[in-house]
């Protein structure tokens with residue numbers, strides 16, 4: 001039974017990735033330090049005898065190296081990260097440790113134990129705010145935050161190690177991921193997680209700007225499937241691909257779906273546009289289709305209905 005080690009396994013994307021790996025019959029070592037990951041996200045997974053939980057900080061010297069040397073997984077899916085762009089701006093040193101040093105530990109652990117494949121959680125943040133629409137992987141990379149810079153640096157670190165030591169790296173540039181288990185805990189959390197909570201509570205959402213801004217919203221179920229493909233599909237070469245739908249959805253469209261799901265919801269409040277906000281963001285999904293055979297399958301409307309139903 002193929003064996004995959006997942007870092008950040010108790011997080012939003014990590015826990016869905018673990019669930020899908022187990023459903024596909026793989027053995028999983030789930031690694032998390034629970035800084036932002038939540039134990040309840042793994043409640044279902046840990047009922048499986050094929051899943052083992054290890055509490056560890058991936059950025060700590062030697063922790064991952066020893067674990068991987070003992071565990072000998074076929075693949076590592078590296079999702080452990082500082083996930084908040086504003087937090088990376090407040091604490092760039094912590095961003096460096098959790099988003100760059102941790103990646104270097106993964107590269108060294110993979111080399112040391114002869115792991116064949118590493119899948120990395122990169123981000124559309126590597127493009128900054130000047131990418132063409134849709135953004136292809138070759139678009140200029142101009143990160144505008146420590147977070148985006150760390151993701152870009154990590155891609156380079158992993159690809160360089162992979163070329164030197166003969167393993168395969170798949171860098172996955174996620175666009176705006178949404179779905180169950182996303183934490184709405186800060187005003188800077190993903191907009192759909194915030195809107196879902198407000199609708200559940202019956203309080204008004206705040207729309208920054210006119211609501212005409214668009215994002216390439218992708219369901220976490222699709223993202224987890226892309227991770228499973230990248231970790232386990234035979235014969236992949238190293239490379240980088242957007243994980244996106246290729247479609248832009250405006251906040252007004254998102255709100256219209258919520259209003260159908262919650263007909264009694266109060267009217268939205270309008271506030272000035274957020275400073276530094278990007279008007280439109282959308283990725284080109286062609287490279288992921290060609291390299292992984294991945295195409296997003298969950299329509300935004302269906303993903304929002306699932307969120308409302310799971311509340």
Ligand code: UD1
Pocket residue numbers: 084085086176187188189190191192194206207208209213215251273274276277278281
């Ligand atoms: C993402 C990051 C953000 C970062 C930005 C840099 C996440 C969750 N957000 O933002 O931290 O600064 O890239 O480019 O990773 N919105 C509302 N009402 C709300 C919340 C958000 O109208 O209550 C709007 C925002 O102003 C934005 C859109 O919704 O126009 C999407 O916001 P968000 O989910 O934060 O994603 P990004 O803008 O892509």
